[in-house]
Amino acid sequence: MYPLYTTGAITTNENYLYAIFIGIMFGFILERAGFGRAKHIAPVFYFKDLRVSRVMVSAILTGAFWITLASYNGWIDFNQVFIPATYVWPYLVGGAIFGLGMVMSGWCPGTAVVGLAKGKIDAAVFLFGVLAGMYVYFDLFDSYESIANFANSGYIGKFTIDKLIGGDIYTSFIVTVLMGIGLAIFMHTMKSIRDKKEGEN
Amino acid sequence: MKDNHNYWNPLIAGFLLGTALFISFMIAGQGMGASGAFARLTAQVTYLYDATFATNAYVAPYLRDGNALANWTVIQVVGIFIGGFISAAMAGRIKQGIDRGDGYPIYKRLFWAFLGGLLIAAATRLARGCTSGQALDGAATFSVGAWIFMLAAFGAGFLMAPLFKKQWKM
Numbered sequence: 001m002y003p004l005y006t007t008g009a010i011t012t013n014e015n016y017l018y019a020i021f022i023g024i025m026f027g028f029i030l031e032r033a034g035f036g037r038a039k040h041i042a043p044v045f046y047f048k049d050l051r052v053s054r055v056m057v058s059a060i061l062t063g064a065f066w067i068t069l070a071s072y073n074g075w076i077d078f079n080q081v082f083i084p085a086t087y088v089w090p091y092l093v094g095g096a097i098f099g100l101g102m103v104m105s106g107w108c109p110g111t112a113v114v115g116l117a118k119g120k121i122d123a124a125v126f127l128f129g130v131l132a133g134m135y136v137y138f139d140l141f142d143s144y145e146s147i148a149n150f151a152n153s154g155y156i157g158k159f160t161i162d163k164l165i166g167g168d169i170y171t172s173f174i175v176t177v178l179m180g181i182g183l184a185i186f187m188h189t190m191k192s193i194r195d196k197k198e199g200e201n
Numbered sequence: 202m203k204d205n206h207n208y209w210n211p212l213i214a215g216f217l218l219g220t221a222l223f224i225s226f227m228i229a230g231q232g233m234g235a236s237g238a239f240a241r242l243t244a245q246v247t248y249l250y251d252a253t254f255a256t257n258a259y260v261a262p263y264l265r266d267g268n269a270l271a272n273w274t275v276i277q278v279v280g281i282f283i284g285g286f287i288s289a290a291m292a293g294r295i296k297q298g299i300d301r302g303d304g305y306p307i308y309k310r311l312f313w314a315f316l317g318g319l320l321i322a323a324a325t326r327l328a329r330g331c332t333s334g335q336a337l338d339g340a341a342t343f344s345v346g347a348w349i350f351m352l353a354a355f356g357a358g359f360l361m362a363p364l365f366k367k368q369w370k371m
Contacts, residue, residue, distance in 0.1 A: 002226075002227040002228075003226060003227055003228060003229060003230030004227065004228050004229075004230075005228060005229050005230050006229075006230035010228075015228070015229055015273060016273060016276050018228050018229065019229065019273050019274075019276040019277040019280060020276055020277070020279065020280040020283070021280065022221070022224065022225045022228065022229065022277055022280060023276065023277035023278060023279060023280015023281045023282075023283070023284060024280045024281075024283050024284035024287065025221045025224070025280075025284060026218070026221055026225075026233050026277070026280070026281050026284060026333075027280060027281035027282060027283060027284025027285035027286070027287075027288065028284035028285070028287060028288040029214060029217050029218045029221055029284075029288075030218070030281070030284075030285060031284070031285045031288035031289050031292075031294075032208060032209045032214060032288055032292075033208060033209055033211065033214035033215075033218070034208040034209075034214075036285055036289060036294070037300050038300040038314075039300040039369075040208075042365070042368075042369045043369065043371065044358075045358040045359055045361075045362040046362055046366075046369070046371040048371060050211070051208075051211045053355075054211035054212060054215060055211045055212075055214050055215040055218060056215065056332075056336070056337065057215065058211065058212045058214070058215020058216055058218075058219065059215040059216075059218035059219040059222060059337055059341070060219065060337060060340040060341050061215075061219065062215060062216045062218070062219025062220055062222075062223075063218075063219035063220075063222040063223050063226075063232070063337070063340075063341030063342075064219075064340070064341045064342075064343065065219075066219070066220065066223035067223060067226060067341060067342065070223070070227070075227075076226070076227060078342075080230050081226050081230050081231070081342055082230055082231040082232075082338075083339065083342045083343075083344050084329050084330055084334070084335060084338070084339055084344060084346060084347075085329070085346070086344060086345055086346030086349070087327075087329070087346070088346075088349060090327040090328060090329075091327070091328050091329075091335075091346050091349045091350045091353065092349055092353045093327060093353075094323075094324045094325070094326075094327030094328030094350065094353075095324070095328055095349065095350040095351065095352070095353025095354040095356075095357070096353045096354070096356070096357035097320050097321070097323060097324035097327070097357070098320075098321055098324035098325065098328060098331065098332075098350070098353075098354045098357075099353065099354035099355060099356065099357030099358035099359075099361070100317075100320060100357050100358070100361045101316075101317040101318070101319075101320035101321035101324060102317065102321065102332075102354065102358055103358045103361050103362050103364075103365055104313045104314075104316060104317035104320070104361070104364075104365055105313060105314045105315075105316070105317025105318055105321070106300060106314070106317075106369070107314070107317065107318070107321075108235070108321065108331050108332040108333075109235035109236040109238075109239060109321065109325065109331045109332075109333070110233065110235035110278075110281060110331065110332060110333040111332075112318075113235060113278055113281045113282050113285060114281065114282075114284075114285030114289075115285075116282065116285075117282045117283075117285035117286040117289060117295075118285065118286075118289040118294060118295050118296070119295050119296055119297040119298065120297075120298060120299070120300065121297065121298065121299045121311070122299045122300055122301070122310060122311060122314040123314075125311045125314040125315050125318070126314040126315065126317060126318040127239070127318060128315060128318065129314065129315040129316060129317060129318020129319040129321075129322070130236070130239045130318040130319070130321060130322045131239060131242065131243050131246075131318075131322070132315075132318070132319055132322070133318060133319035133320065133321065133322025133323050134239055134240050134242075134243035134244075134322045134326070135243050135247060136319070136322075136323070137259070137322060137323045137326045138243070138244065138247075138254075138257055138259045138260055139257075141257075141258060141259040141326070142257045142258045142259060148258065150327075151326070151327055156345075158344070159344065159345045159346060160342070160343040160344055160345065161343045161345055162343070163345075164345050169343070172343035173343070175343075176340065176343060179340075179348065
């Protein structure tokens with residue numbers, strides 16, 4: 001029965017050993033996707049190059065498909081899979097700050113690790129910023145109760161799509177596919193508007 | 202600034218990334234992560250210099266077992282580095298450099314990279330993850346929060362993009 005670790009089939013140390021190989025897989029794919037350069041990431045915010053959104057939508061739908069299939073066939077105990085709990089307000093504000101940071105730097109934490117491996121100095125500087133930012137956040141979190149309170153506001157627990165609109169894992173899968181298609185259509189529409197404008201200039 | 206080698210088609214890269222994500226869920230019960238490793242690294246390094254840091258409300262749970270770095274996500278991020286290196290080396294893409302629009306000053310570019318990192322660190326603590334641990338893993342496991350995070354991040358990115366047009370020469 002899967003997941004191997006959370007169902008007790010492998011030990012913590014074995015899980016750590018697998019983590020290296022799983023990470024290598026991720027790093028290899030991210031680099032091949034072109035995510036080891038800020039130049040390939042930032043253009044998505046200008047609807048110039050949709051590589052980022054295409055890879056993300058494709059990965060989400062593929063991952064969701066495998067999980068739904070594995071759950072249907074009884075291979076995986078979906079309850080044993082880690083799903084981050086939802087905190088509505090901090091996710092909204094955190095998401096917005098994240099988006100600003102991403103268009104500003106051209107990186108996110110995972111892609112910057114790949115950029116660092118490729119020798120990108122902007123990735124290294126970005127990661128120093130991340131470390132400094134963590135320290136500042138820890139300090140503020142400890143000093144001001146209001147920050148901790150905000151970070152824990154809007155808590156609705158593990159909140160999957162079927163909890164929001166009813167139904168089961170299959171409903172969630174269908175809605176995820178629709179969200180993915182909607183996002184893809186939005187990005188392509190914006191890109192063709194942009195391309196047309198560029199053509200006129 | 203152009204790379205000599207072709208990258209994978211985005212839809213194929215996405216398919217492989219989603220499949221890798223699934224393998225990770227099947228083995229560890231969790232998917233890709235990145236920001237958590239940097240939070241833990243900061244906690245551990247600060248703690249080595251200042252042991253009183255263990256009482257900090259945010260990092261105390263990290264240090265409870267003695268070493269904040271004894272953690273699945275931290276080890277997996279080391280793997281991401283190795284995997285990124287292997288792929289880039291195989292394709293002849295390891296090259297020192299700074300990505301920026303032509304003629305954009307380097308000191309400005311590095312200032313934005315640093316400030317962006319600073320902001321993103323705080324953002325990941327509020328959002329309990331980043332593009333990997335929150336957006337990808339969460340959306341693939343049907344979490345509503347992942348979509349809240351993703352839409353907020355892209356929305357803010359689109360709104361703020363005009364401010365950084367010169368940096369990327371868009």
